[in-house]
Amino acid sequence: MLRISCPWCGPRDEPEFRWGGEVPVLRPGPPEAVSDSAWAQYLFVRDNPKGWVRERWVHAFGCRQWLIVVRNTVTHEIRATARLTEPLPEVTP
Amino acid sequence: MLEHRTPFDSIREGEDPGSATIARELIVTPVRDKGLLLLQSACLQALQTALEREIGLRLPPAQQASWHGPYVLLWQTPAQWLLQLPARECDSIGAALSDRLASALAAITDFSDALVALEVGGAGLADVFMSGCSLDLRADAFPPGRVARTSLADVPAILWNPGGSDRIHCLIERGFETHLFAWLKGTATR
Amino acid sequence: MRMSAHRLESGGRIDRGRPLAFAFDGRRYEGFAGDTLASALLANGVRILGRSFKLHRPRGILGAWGEEPNAIVQIGTGETTVPNLKATQVELAEALEARSVNCWPSARSDVFAFLKMFGPLMPAGFYYKTFKWPSWHWFEPTVRRAAGLGVAPTGADPDRYEERHEHCDVLVVGAGPAGLAAALAATRAGARTVLADDRPVLGGALQWEEKTVDERPALEWVGEVEGELRAASNARVLTRTTAFGCYDHHLVALAERFGEQTARPIRERLWHVRAEQVVLATGAIERQLVFPDNDVPGVMLASAARNYAVQYAVRPGRRAVLVTSTDSGYDAAESLKPRGIAIEAIVDTRMDPGEVAARARRAGFAVRAGYVPVRVHGTRAVRAIDIQPLAETLRAHSTGSLLRLECDLVCVSGGWTPSVHLFSQARGQLRYDAERAAFVPGSGPKGFQCAGSAAGQFALRECLTDGFAAGRKAAKATGARSDAGISPIAAPERTAVAPFWAAPRHDHRKAWVDLQNDVTRADLELAARENLRSVEHVKRYTTTGMAVDQGKTSNMNALGILSDLTKTPIPQIGTTTFRPPYDPVTLGTLAARHVGPLYRPLRRTPLDSQHSDQGACFEDFGGWRRAAWYTSHGQSREECIRAEKRAARGAVSLFDGSPLGKIEVRGPDAAVFLNRMYCNSMKTLPVGRVRYGIMLSEHGVILDDGVCLRLAEDHFLVSTTSGGADRIFSGFEEWLQCEWPDLRVLATNVTCAWGNIAIAGPRARELLSLLSTDVDLDPKAFPHLSVRCGRLENVPARIARVGFTGELSFEINVAAGYTAALWERLLERGAPLGVRPIGIEALQDLRTEKGYLHVGTDTDGRTLPTDIGMGEALAKKSEDFVGRRSLERAEAKRPDRLQLVGLSADDPGTVLPVGAHVVADPKARLGSQGYVTSSCMSEALGRTVALGLVQGGRSRHGESVAIYCNGRLWPAHIVSPQWYDPKGERLNA
């Protein structure tokens, strides 16, 4: 079970959080200007790397804030967490 | 005028938390006659000024509570605080704060009936709570003035330490009190 | 009292003043407090404790703790029975009842024993190869019965299980010498320390190894350390507590047992320990030696024989032969001999054991170096063992220099395997150490250290210094700064080992590798011959290392044998993956408090006790305890529900809608935001008006529906389905925080702040006007789909003209604390009007006949708004909204999509079953074109009604179709879903 350090509440257990997928994902628009493939890309296509990935999680049972988590998909190590208002942490594959 | 009832009024024989003491090591006391206002604002300065003028309290930082007289402010989220105050002052202070914040992006919501507040005390406090909460709630790890939003017995809960090493205040959404009482009673009775 | 024949007259750490009566396989025995079931049975001369898994060979006790592969028992009876425990780990208790498993009627006389004659016919993979046709599943129940273990209880477990979260600086697993030293150092240094050990007493092997620490008997030292730890405010000592799993980020799970006493407040407790630093002092397990007939009862690990003799004062035999490939095996001889167990010989498989053998010879022991065992005589008990020089055994059928040694106990010592399970679970890397003939911890995960014999340090001296250093280092890493003092010390020992993986084959007798799963050396040869290369495949093919003991005494031997057979070095073969649990854990422990009413929290509405008073039958709807219907004296469930429906259609009804989600949305951009959240327009909603709206996922699929109330230009109240409040509110927060942080909007979930009562029926207005209110109830001033904020009975109220029944209705929101009094007043004032509370069941039927859909019932994970008739509303909207782009895909515009329709059975008395399919070919009953989603008998229409999702259904009204379910067909017609009051006259009254 992961221990995630919420930028507001400190380290908390994984069940207090909900996973929100890889970031960044840019929502394309306006809808009439978006091709089917660009929309499908936005909905379904993710890098899903083996190694470091940036994700967003929400501290649902805590401060209810969304945050960025830099996690290793192999070891589950978490290198950094950040607020949405902070610059997105860099990852080196 | 309609009669106002709290969940404690409707908890029946047998499900009652008892005369406050639910087990040798645990005392549960419903917090009565307190109102709650949920304060939300994107403009913290405006909220800060309004609170200082109205009740003389400063906004506590993350994970902290501040109090002054009968007023308690609990940090909830980076833009949200919970003000506990005497029930009879709820309407007037709520209206006064709303007026002061009229031009800011702010919302004052009466939460008196939304949450149920309990004071839990006794020697077994940390042992009982830590069987249903993953936080370290022992006195040195959860000192006076600390606030945590977390889950207790699978229910979303706001916990805060009002001072001392043997009491924790617990606020849960109305409707979960029967579950929490049953859980507390079962956990404390060994 | 009479001493059992095999109990020593004195000694041992048993309480001879506390005899305990117990039963095994229906026979009565007596033991002492401090015994395990295994030691007590040995003391009573019971040698056969079970039958082997496949072949039902008699099996005795091999080990003395969790490594035991044979002595599997079932404890207790009825609901509290526990299957598949190891007798070696079961603490003896008064009136304990134990039974052997996998044999019938008992281990002594097992009717399946004939199976052992078929041994040659049941090689590795036998089941897979034999029971192929028609399929393994066809044979599985029968095979499982003959080759099964214990039986699970059928009733609910009446015992109490707990759980506990714990945070500490240093967790030490194992309280042998290394663990005690580590816990001592960490505690003295000032770290918050938890020490957990799975045995009832601390000390580990010091309980029976008769050694010296700091120049005094080791157990004295253990007692002092225990006293110091228990007195320290920063240490917690947990005995009978198994650390069974290491999970991510230093979470270690422990299972604490409270013994088998009859009156126990808690049976077991699950600990979730988050430790900054973990010291694994989990010890090492002695290995079995693989030689022909090594499964005969009486073959026992040398360490176990010593454990029984010293700790439990039990004589596991009278004449022993010690077979060893290690120096440490000799220690057993020194412990057994003074306790009246004759040592017939020490058989050392090594050609030149060196000093240890010389010393043993000086002490009067007969040492046979370079000999290996080739046969055990006896089937139900060891009678003798044949040994032969290794060189002779390599020659086929040689009887050269064969020696027969009479004995009733064969002690075996095949070297030590460090217990690296937890280290490996924590992603620690293992390294093969040829000198120790074992996998030892290599590079470790951050914050984990192995100490003592778990790290391959098999001598006491190194265990103490290694453990102490690990504890001090761990404490220092957490910032603890006090002086830990100096490490305890002990004398040096010899621990050399020369691996002896298996005796060469002899006379085709079976040499057992894994006793629990009946895997022989020949089975491994077969696997190698059939070219199974991966150790994981070999494990699954032969079943070696599986089941209750997970191969704790056998895995290394299997690897060594495979290495010899495949000519591959052991490090290249590697180990199988170590997974939790290290030792079996009961389901009760894992479930802990999450059973019965506490399985999950159920919310109650502010009217819960009012519903109880009115005889409500409660059910769980979306996590809320709600009234399904109200019982009425002498009436059946159906009659009650019909009466409720009649009240709503003919008079007036009250419904508790408090669980409906209520979200306030405030701010200058509130309208813009909600316009993006709903697929239909909310920007155009006038103040004081209400609009039905639908929210979509980005895939265009319907997520939720409900009404949206505009209370002011910059203030909306969003109403969600009752189970959807948290989900929709969380969605609002996500969009506002992650996608549109620029919007000036504040959302507040006020679901539990307000109660909600829906008054519905032709006399609804009449009822409401009997209460005092400043709201003008006149239909012209307060039309359908509008909202008024005012006072009702002098408390603040939000009243909306909306409903889910199709009748004239008002939904009243008042503060949760006033809801009960308002409900009581409405019932009291409305009595002359025929008011009646209605439950979910009646409401479901009322909305079905009105053609109102229920999201999740009449829609599924593919339903788009256009499928339910929202196309027009969408066409009017020009702005973007969540899910909009997905509605433009070709798939979204297919004419044959599943669309919401009414389904009218041709026989008006037939209630079409929900889930029944509309079939294209009624004769073949094939080709689903959709299915029934809601169905009921309509009280108002005097016939049955149904809703369904049907391919292209919206353009097929009037078409006749066949509905199929479970072998039956019904003729029906597709109709408009608006069965009741299609023009909405009653609604707008």
Ligand SMILES: [Zn+2]
């Ligand atoms: Zn947080």
